Amino acid sequence: MIKGLKKSLILSCALAFLLPSVASADMYVTRFAGADRYETAIEVQENYFGKSYASQAVLAPGNDFRTALYGSYMATALKAPFYIVPKSGISKSILNRLKTNDVDRVYIMGDYKLLNNSLEKTLKTNGFKYR
Known part of the structure; x- marks a missing residue:
């Protein structure tokens, strides 16, 4: 009986440590x-x-969720801002934000089939280097 009591006491203490604490x-x-x-x-x-x-x-x-997820990880590693662009191309608000942040190099993630062809042209005409 004492062995059973010891086992149950040890088990209850172990479970108490495993339960999440409420903060x-x-x-x-x-x-x-x-x-x-x-x-x-x-x-x-x-x-x-x-x-x-x-x-x-x-x-x-x-x-494209997967590419956006990888892009956010890359931006975090570079300590750089991350923007998602619609299929129609880059918006004026993103361009203004890039200029405000003094960005000169832009990394473009993703498949060319999923991106608008005007994206590179827009970046080039606004003076951004891209990869």
Whole structure:
């Protein structure tokens, strides 16, 4: 009987350590919204990302989740802003944001079939180097 009591006591102590602890903390939540997912992404970048440390930015198509996910990881590694672009091409708000951040080099992620052909032309005419 004492062995059974010891086992149950040890088991209950082990389970107590495995249970998650409840922390009481006040949470501050901010909600960002735009007209669509592209404008919402710009709002998030403006509020959580300052200037680019290396004058770089990463662009990825907004309709390809996998490429956008890899692009966000690359932007984090470069400490650069990350923008998703619609299939119709780059928007004026993204171009203005790139100019505001003093970006001179843009990395374009994704398949050429998923991106607009005018993307490279628009970047070139606005003075950005791209890869």
